[in-house]
Amino acid sequence: METVYLLGVDGSNCSQRAVDYLIERAQHNHGKVLVVHIIEWSPYSFSTADENEKRHQRREQELDRAQKQIVGPVVEQLRAAGVDAEAIVSHGHVAQTLDRLARKHDVTSIVIGRKGASRLAQFFGSVASHIVQIVDRPVTVVP
Amino acid sequence: MHRYRIPARLKASFLGLLTVLLAHPALAQQSLDQKINQAVQPTADWVTGIIFFTIPLGPVSIPFVLVWLIVAATIFTLYFRFINVRAMKHGFQLVRGDYNDPDAAGEVTHFQALATALSGTVGLGNIAGVAVAVSLGGPGATFWMILAGLLGMSSKFAECTLGVKYRNEYPDGTVSGGPMYYLSKGLAEKGPGFAVLGKVLAVVFAVFCVGGAFGGGNMFQANQSFSQLVNVTGGDASWLADKGWLFGLVIAALVGMVIIGGIRGIARVTSKIVPFMGIVYVTAGLVIIFANLSAVPEAFSAILDGAFSPEGIAGGFVGVLIVGFQRAAFSNEAGVGSAAIAHSAVQTNRPVTEGIVALYEPFVDTVVVCTITALVIIITGSLDPSVDGVQLTSNAFESAISWFPWVLTLAVVLFAFSTMISWSYYGLKSWTYLFGESKGADITFKLLFLVFVVIGSSMQLGAVIGFSDAMILAMAFPNLLGVYFLLPVVKRELDEYWADLKAGRLQKTR
Numbered sequence: 001m002e003t004v005y006l007l008g009v010d011g012s013n014c015s016q017r018a019v020d021y022l023i024e025r026a027q028h029n030h031g032k033v034l035v036v037h038i039i040e041w042s043p044y045s046f047s048t049a050d051e052n053e054k055r056h057q058r059r060e061q062e063l064d065r066a067q068k069q070i071v072g073p074v075v076e077q078l079r080a081a082g083v084d085a086e087a088i089v090s091h092g093h094v095a096q097t098l099d100r101l102a103r104k105h106d107v108t109s110i111v112i113g114r115k116g117a118s119r120l121a122q123f124f125g126s127v128a129s130h131i132v133q134i135v136d137r138p139v140t141v142v143p
Numbered sequence: 144m145h146r147y148r149i150p151a152r153l154k155a156s157f158l159g160l161l162t163v164l165l166a167h168p169a170l171a172q173q174s175l176d177q178k179i180n181q182a183v184q185p186t187a188d189w190v191t192g193i194i195f196f197t198i199p200l201g202p203v204s205i206p207f208v209l210v211w212l213i214v215a216a217t218i219f220t221l222y223f224r225f226i227n228v229r230a231m232k233h234g235f236q237l238v239r240g241d242y243n244d245p246d247a248a249g250e251v252t253h254f255q256a257l258a259t260a261l262s263g264t265v266g267l268g269n270i271a272g273v274a275v276a277v278s279l280g281g282p283g284a285t286f287w288m289i290l291a292g293l294l295g296m297s298s299k300f301a302e303c304t305l306g307v308k309y310r311n312e313y314p315d316g317t318v319s320g321g322p323m324y325y326l327s328k329g330l331a332e333k334g335p336g337f338a339v340l341g342k343v344l345a346v347v348f349a350v351f352c353v354g355g356a357f358g359g360g361n362m363f364q365a366n367q368s369f370s371q372l373v374n375v376t377g378g379d380a381s382w383l384a385d386k387g388w389l390f391g392l393v394i395a396a397l398v399g400m401v402i403i404g405g406i407r408g409i410a411r412v413t414s415k416i417v418p419f420m421g422i423v424y425v426t427a428g429l430v431i432i433f434a435n436l437s438a439v440p441e442a443f444s445a446i447l448d449g450a451f452s453p454e455g456i457a458g459g460f461v462g463v464l465i466v467g468f469q470r471a472a473f474s475n476e477a478g479v480g481s482a483a484i485a486h487s488a489v490q491t492n493r494p495v496t497e498g499i500v501a502l503y504e505p506f507v508d509t510v511v512v513c514t515i516t517a518l519v520i521i522i523t524g525s526l527d528p529s530v531d532g533v534q535l536t537s538n539a540f541e542s543a544i545s546w547f548p549w550v551l552t553l554a555v556v557l558f559a560f561s562t563m564i565s566w567s568y569y570g571l572k573s574w575t576y577l578f579g580e581s582k583g584a585d586i587t588f589k590l591l592f593l594v595f596v597v598i599g600s601s602m603q604l605g606a607v608i609g610f611s612d613a614m615i616l617a618m619a620f621p622n623l624l625g626v627y628f629l630l631p632v633v634k635r636e637l638d639e640y641w642a643d644l645k646a647g648r649l650q651k652t653r
Contacts, residue, residue, distance in 0.1 A: 043240050043252040046414040049259050049568040051407075052251045052488035057316030059249040091249030100245060 003031035006107040008098055008131070010037065011070040014113035018142040019074055022111050026083040031108070033078055033085045036101055037070045039063075041091035063089050095130040102135055109138040183598055187610035190354075194613040203458030208616045209468050212478045215623045216294035219301050222630060223637065227296035227502055233644065234499045241651055242496070250490030253500045260485035260501070262417050263360075263565030264508050266558035267533065268474030270424075270551070271367045273516040274535035278528050280466030281456050282442070283449025285517040287467025288474075292509025295477025296502045301626050304498030304633050305329060306483030307491065320487025321569075322348045322480035322618075323576040326625040329632065337628065344621040348480060349573035351621070353588075354614035355481065356573070359473065360566020361592060362599025362610065364559035365394055369600045371533045371555045375548045391600030395593040397560065402567050403589050410564060417561045420554040421512075427550070428515035431543040435522045442521045472616060474513055475505040479615055480622035484569045495636040519543070567592050 007022055009015040026033055039062050047055070071087040078085035090097055102110055114128040128141050197204035220227055236242065237253045276284040302322065309328045310320030323345045330341025369390045373381050383390065400406045401413075432439060449456075453463045476482055482504055489497045516536055520526055525539035533555060540547040571588050578584040643649050 039249065041249050043243060043248070044254050046258050046262070046418055047251075047255055048410045048414055049263070049485045049488065049565060050410075052255065052259055052485075053319065054317050055249075055251045055488065056318065056490070060316055062249065090245075092245075097248070 003029050004105060004107045005031055005033045006098065006102050006105065006110045007033050007035050007074070008038070008094075008110065008112040009035060009070060009074055010113075012113070014142070015074070016113070018111050018113035018140075019077060021140075021142045023078060023081045023083060025111075026078070027081060031083075033083055034088055034101070034105055034107065035071050035074045035078070035085055036088045036090070036098060037066045038094045038097045039066055039089065039091045040094060042093065059091065062091070094127050095134055098131055099135045102137060107137065109140060110135060111140045111142065114141050114143050183602060187602075191610055191613040194617045200461060203461050203465070205461065205465050206469070208619060209465060209472065211623065212298070212472050212616070212619050213291065213294065213468055215478055215619075215626070216291070216298045219297035219626075219630070220294055223297055223300065223634070226300050226499075226637070227293060230300075230499045230502060231506075234502050237496055237500050238503065241653055242649060243652055245652060247490050251488050253489060253491070253497065256486050256489035256497060257500050257503060258418065259414075259488075259565075260482045260504055261507060262414065262561045263485055263569070264474070264476055264482060264504060264562075265421055265512060266562040267364055267367045267555065268470070269508060269512045269516055270536045270555060270558070271533035272470045272474045273513045274520060274532055276466050276470035277517055277520050277526060278531060278535055279456075280463040281449045281453050282445040282517070282521050282526070283447075283451070283453045283456070283463040284467035284470065285446045285514065285521070286450035287464045288471040288513055288517070289510055291468045291471035292475055292477075292505045292513065295471065295475050295505040295509065298478035298623070298626075299475075299482060299501045299504050300498040301630065301633050302478070302480055302483040302498075302622065303486040303501035304495045304636060305626065305629055306487035307489060307494035307497045308632070308636065310487040318488050319572060321484035321572055322352075322622045322625065323573060324487075325483070325629065326621065329629045330625060332632075333628065341625065344625045346577065348618055348621040348625075349576045351614060351618040352481065352573035353570050353577070355479075355618055356566045356570025357592065357595040358610050358614035360481075360569065360615070361563055361595045362602065364562050364566075365391055365596045365599035366602060367533050368394075368552075368556045368559035371537060371548075371552050374534050374537060375552045387600040387602075388597060391597035394560070394563075394600065395596040398563055398567065398596060399589070399593050401564055402571075402592070403586065413557065413561050413564065417557055420557050423550065424554050425512060425515060427540065427544060427547060428519050431519050431540070432515065432522060434543065438522045439518070442518055445521060446517075471509050471513070472619075475508040476615065477505045478623050479618045481566075481569050481615070481618065484572055485565065493636070493640050495633070495640045498633070498637075563596070 003026075005022060005026060007018060009019070022033060025031065066089045067087060071089055075085045075087045088101060090101065092100075098110065098112075110131065112128055112131060114126065132139050132141065194208065195206045197206050198210065238257055240252060240254065243252060273285075273288070276288060280287075302325075305325040306320045306322070309325035310318050311324055312318050326345040326348060327338075327341045330344070331338040369383075369387050372390065373383050376383055378384070397409065401410045450463060450467075451460060453459060456462050458465065472478070482501065486497050486501055489500075491497055520535060520539040523539045523542045525535060525542055527535065527538070530538060533551075537548045537551050540551055567589065570592065571585065574588040575581075575584055
């Protein structure tokens with residue numbers, strides 16, 4: 001069975017550490033990497049009629065920007081290292097959407113970077129800790 | 144950059160008014176409100192007289208537009224076999240997102256479309272309008288208001304389904320929908336003769352909608368929120384009492400910052416605070432009702448008795464019915480077509496789903512919120528025919544929670560503000576439908592809109608309410624006439640969808 005990694009990236013340098021870690025892994029076991037970026041969005045937010053009218057357009061722009069600036073460079077980097085990589089950008093609640101995508105693509109494991117552990121993050125729980133709590137498969141958190 | 148082109152005459156009159164407003168505020172403050180009032184009142188009375196032509200009915204006369212709204216709502220309810228009852232549960236699932244397509248995450252959801260439409264409808268109609276209803280028609284008006292709200296759900300269902308089905312989707316990804324589009328495009332499908340009719344109805348609708356945007360969606364809001372502000376700061380003795388123009392200028396500046404300045408921060412903050420204020424209002428109402436639980440059965444019997452055999456109400460039974468229906472129509476706007484504009488931005492490939500979601504609009508607005516207001520007024524024994532509008536509601540809440548008028552004032556001003564933002568959008572869509580999409584048309588409408596904020600703050604309630612009702616309710620003539628012709632289209636969409644739903648062909652995503 002092919003090994004498929006889901007790599008969650010947010011464009012920060014902690015994502016870069018996760019990328020470096022994963023290149024080594026994927027090269028080793030010839031795994032495939034899904035590079036995923038989630039744009040924080042809630043279906044229950046409140047908006048004006050004017051915002052709604054332009055929502056579809058704005059969504060396209062957001063997806064395009066994430067693809068070009070966040071996900072695209074990582075995919076390039078992985079491919080340059082000889083790793084099979086695919087890009088996915090989606091809107092939603094970060095942890096829940098990563099969980100949904102992990103199930104949908106039946107990935108072997110999830111790899112994410114972690115921002116520094118500020119006291120606030122320790123108190124409220126970071127995105128990383130939320131993911132660890134809800135997903136049903138192995139998670140690697142790269143510090 | 145295009146330069147804004149404003150028609151010279153309009154520019155002159157706008158600048159003229161601005162000069163009047165700004166030139167001698169100190170000198171003119173005593174008479175300015177009256178001057179504006181005197182200038183606008185004859186026009187307002189004239190328009191009101193035409194639109195509210197009445198049918199004599201025994202001792203009283205009933206405005207034809209109300210008959211028009213209620214007959215349509217009843218026919219739609221029967222035609223769609225009580226869609227307002229049978230689709231409630233599914234509507235809730237749709238709003239909750241049970242059927243949201245994960246691949247469409249980031250698009251406008253049913254919840255968002257409904258919330259946006261609601262922020263345009265829930266507002267002063269629920270606070271001031273209900274007070275007007277019970278002070279004119281007694282407790283019984285509540286009964287007819289609730290009934291009108293329940294029937295109105297079917298009107299809203301039909302028009303919002305059509306709004307999505309016939310919306311325009313532009314190459315740049317933006318969408319535009321509403322009665323203008325379904326009247327022209329929908330009727331055109333029926334043949335060349337209908338195409339002309341559809342075009343005419345669409346134009347008439349757009350004209351009334353612009354009027355409604357200036358009237359009920361603007362002047363009424365400005366007027367009533369100012370009235371509450373004066374009331375809470377000391378009534379006639381208040382420093383603000385004769386400064387309607389000043390309040391108008393401040394609100395106009397804030398509205399201008401959002402709709403012209405494009406300052407999204409203000410709109411965003413408002414769109415978050417308004418639902419919160421709505422919850423605060425409903426909670427406070429429920430607290431008062433529960434604190435006086437023993438008075439509730441009596442209140443309900445007063446509502447029922449008053450509905451069928453009122454005492455001392457002008458026009459008796461029919462008089463009460465008219466008052467209740469009128470306030471419900473003004474509050475939830477079912478059949479008027481305004482909400483179809485807001486609902487049409489939703490992401491769905493089944494237009495009827497948004498119609499089903501829209502059932503909740505009159506339900507929340509009229510059946511829930513208006514009833515709470517009415518119950519609070521009746522239970523607290525605040526009913527006093529000499530007190531009018533928002534002050535009556537304020538007195539009722541004050542009698543139970545002494546500091547609540549301040550919260551209510553904030554709620555009223557915020558509701559008014561968000562309703563103005565919504566109606567500026569409805570009005571603008573109609574305006575650009577009439578005059579074409581251009582920077583010039585855009586800015587002209589927005590500047591006029593701001594002028595009406597100031598006028599509305601300075602006028603007496605009677606004239607404003609009359610004019611507001613007239614323009615908003617007039618939208619129902621072209622709108623519902625077109626909807627009658629398009630009923631088979633809605634029916635077909637509904638039947639196909641309902642069959643798919645019952646057969647389990649629709650994918651649940653949670």
